[in-house]
Amino acid sequence: MDMDWINAPHSMGTTIIGVTYNGGTVLGADSRTSTGMYVANRASDKITQLTDNVYLCRSGSAADSQVVSDYVRYFLHQHIIQLGQPATVKVTANLIRLLSYNNKNTLETGLIVGGWDKYEGGSIYSVPLGGTMLQLPFAIGGSGSSYLYGFLDQAWKDGMSKEEAEALVVKCVSLAIARDGASGGVVRTVVINSEGVTRNFYPGDKLPLWHEELPLRNSLLEEASSEAEPMHA
Amino acid sequence: MGSIGTGYDLSVTTFSPDGRVFQIEYATKAVDNSGTVIGIKCKDGIVLGVEKLIASKMLLEGSNRRIHAVHNHAGMAVAGLAADGRQIVARAKSEATSYENTYGEPIPIKELCERVASYVHLCTLYWWLRPFGSGVILGGYDRDGPQLYMVEPSGVAYRYFGTAIGKGRQAAKTEIEKLKLSEMTCREGVVEVAKIIYGVHDEAKDKAFELEMSWICDESKKQHQKVPADLLEEAKEAAKAAQEDMDAD
Numbered sequence: 236m237d238m239d240w241i242n243a244p245h246s247m248g249t250t251i252i253g254v255t256y257n258g259g260t261v262l263g264a265d266s267r268t269s270t271g272m273y274v275a276n277r278a279s280d281k282i283t284q285l286t287d288n289v290y291l292c293r294s295g296s297a298a299d300s301q302v303v304s305d306y307v308r309y310f311l312h313q314h315i316i317q318l319g320q321p322a323t324v325k326v327t328a329n330l331i332r333l334l335s336y337n338n339k340n341t342l343e344t345g346l347i348v349g350g351w352d353k354y355e356g357g358s359i360y361s362v363p364l365g366g367t368m369l370q371l372p373f374a375i376g377g378s379g380s381s382y383l384y385g386f387l388d389q390a391w392k393d394g395m396s397k398e399e400a401e402a403l404v405v406k407c408v409s410l411a412i413a414r415d416g417a418s419g420g421v422v423r424t425v426v427i428n429s430e431g432v433t434r435n436f437y438p439g440d441k442l443p444l445w446h447e448e449l450p451l452r453n454s455l456l457e458e459a460s461s462e463a464e465p466m467h468a
Numbered sequence: 469m470g471s472i473g474t475g476y477d478l479s480v481t482t483f484s485p486d487g488r489v490f491q492i493e494y495a496t497k498a499v500d501n502s503g504t505v506i507g508i509k510c511k512d513g514i515v516l517g518v519e520k521l522i523a524s525k526m527l528l529e530g531s532n533r534r535i536h537a538v539h540n541h542a543g544m545a546v547a548g549l550a551a552d553g554r555q556i557v558a559r560a561k562s563e564a565t566s567y568e569n570t571y572g573e574p575i576p577i578k579e580l581c582e583r584v585a586s587y588v589h590l591c592t593l594y595w596w597l598r599p600f601g602s603g604v605i606l607g608g609y610d611r612d613g614p615q616l617y618m619v620e621p622s623g624v625a626y627r628y629f630g631t632a633i634g635k636g637r638q639a640a641k642t643e644i645e646k647l648k649l650s651e652m653t654c655r656e657g658v659v660e661v662a663k664i665i666y667g668v669h670d671e672a673k674d675k676a677f678e679l680e681m682s683w684i685c686d687e688s689k690k691q692h693q694k695v696p697a698d699l700l701e702e703a704k705e706a707a708k709a710a711q712e713d714m715d716a717d
Binding site: 329330 | 571578582
């Protein structure tokens with residue numbers, strides 16, 4: 236019996252996205268962690284805090300991305316103590332990419348760094364597989380991102396408000412979840428601006444349906460214990 | 469005026485009974501006997517100036533520079549033993565580049581100063597090292613604006629609006645205090661620094677001197693550079709004229 240998936244490494248198929256808006260940054264991600272075909276965690280949190288004002292979206296190998304984020308959190312902490320003020324998103328992104336680049340042969344993780352600092356306001360840096368670092372007004376990553384390039388070419392605009400940016404992020408992740416088997420679960424967002432950080436959670440029933448998807452049903456257990464309707468043809 | 473510390477001054481790892489480390493004080497004397505070095509922070513940047521005493525007429529003009537660029541955005545003027553000063557500058561350059569390689573941004577001037585001060589202090593902790601016989605004035609422009617720091621041979625460093633070290637420091641500091649630095653641009657500051665240096669230069673005791681100046685300001689695009697030749701000439705002329713006015717009285 237082909238049970239490779241039991242021992243396959245945890246990978247986050249993933250859709251991750253970061254978007255800057257007028258005044259801050261919104262980060263978004265799906266919540267599926269898979270080992271092969273098995274969903275190891277259907278409610279994972281792929282948006283990790285590095286410091287008060289800078290967060291990281293992780294994709295690719297779960298282990299690799301966790302280790303990189305742990306190292307950077309550690310270095311940043313010391314840097315902040317030495318500097319005596321909050322870290323900037325740029326410095327954080329540089330630390331991430333040095334680790335990513337210098338260990339490119341061992342690591343397999345695509346990362347999006349996003350946050351707010353008093354010098355640049357909201358900013359996003361993309362650090363994909365090889366360890367390049369690119370500052371962008373918005374960035375996408377993970378297997379689900381393939382389905383978003385065309386969409387964002389049309390839907391992205393500069394100078395969005397916080398609400399518009401977050402709505403765009405949620406729409407993007409839910410579109411990707413609909414098409415990408417390795418992305419799924421809930422949509423988590425993190426909004427970072429001068430006032431602080433807000434975490435939001437969008438469960439399946441709050442997401443729009445796409446492309447003749449079936450509406451969300453409660454668990455089969457609930458179905459079985461209640462008067463279930465006969466299945467339709 | 470310090471006292472001699474017979475018996476307690478042989479090693480930098482020895483305290484005197486009244487809590488002084490004489491070796492560090494002697495190192496400071498080396499700085500005090502050198503040509504005057506001035507730094508001021510104007511509203512749009514920093515100006516550094518050095519009274520470079522010329523030991524011999526055979527020396528090429530513009531050689532033996534006392535002001536060094538540490539990085540694009542920072543410069544250092546040294547007083548005291550020249551070779552010691554060169555070491556400090558080399559260390560500052562190295563710290564600046566290594567910070568930028570790690571953190572991806574130019575080193576904040578405060579951080580640079582702390583690293584230099586910590587290095588200078590390090591050399592006062594071990595008996596097999598001697599303290600640096602030079603003090604430096606560090607001027608730079610980072611994202612928090614222009615900043616001026618001074619590091620002494622003891623490793624102590626403070627941030628200043630204006631400061632001076634070397635022979636004429638007392639007189640220079642008095643003159644600097646009279647200036648309204650927060651209203652002055654660097655262009656004006658260059659002229660003022662030139663006047664002060666010409667003013668504190670002791671014609672009787674010291675021979676000829678060469679005026680070396682640098683700045684880092686909005687006009688220099690926040691880069692550390694030598695004061696442009698035409699402005700330097702203008703400053704020298706103004707300083708000489710001011711001297712004649714004083715002599716005429």
